[in-house]
Amino acid sequence: ILNVEQSPQSLHVQEGDSTNFTCSFPSSNFYALHWYRWETAKSPEALFVMTLNGDEKKKGRISATLNTKEGYSYLYIKGSQPEDSATYLCVEGAQKLVFGQGTRLTINP
């Protein structure tokens, strides 16, 4: 089982500020890196899937980058809004996915 580590575990950000957090994963036998957004009492929702070193994906104010050689991915949120409050999960794998513990993001109005 691969270890996927996310940091920080939790984060409080003022509305309007930008923020980012990190996912690290073993770089050997890499297949794909996923980011999911998970709101309380809901099911995880896919944000991005990245497979190639140097991949950058963007969805509105949220973007992500991937470095497979050094085994990390960053998720960026620009101009945070209260609706961005959620847990952001980083996941690596192919047939069997390995989930990080998540970064719980709270946006303070």
Added chain:
Amino acid sequence: NAGVTQTPKFRILKIGQSMTLQCTQDMNHNYMYWYRQDPGMGLKLIYYSVGAGITDKGEVPNGYNVSRSTTEDFPLRLELAAPSQTSVYFCASRVTKTQYFGPGTRLLVL
């Protein structure tokens, strides 16, 4: 498409009771998964299936059984419920690289 549906939404079991958590997807996905999420923890894979008739253990399979007789359904069976199985259970299906999750089943074993 309804996507991935799970029943029941919530259930309380007594220790030693059995139950089946239902999961159905209408997207014709071959891959299906069962995860559990314990309080303050991430998701742990219980079992997964790559197609009808094929299942395999995940990270935490003890105390559970699965079957996959059709593409659409992937039920999870608890034979002798234990307090350690108190959790939220998520079913998911996958096409290409993206997993689609069901709404979850909250199970309390007392």
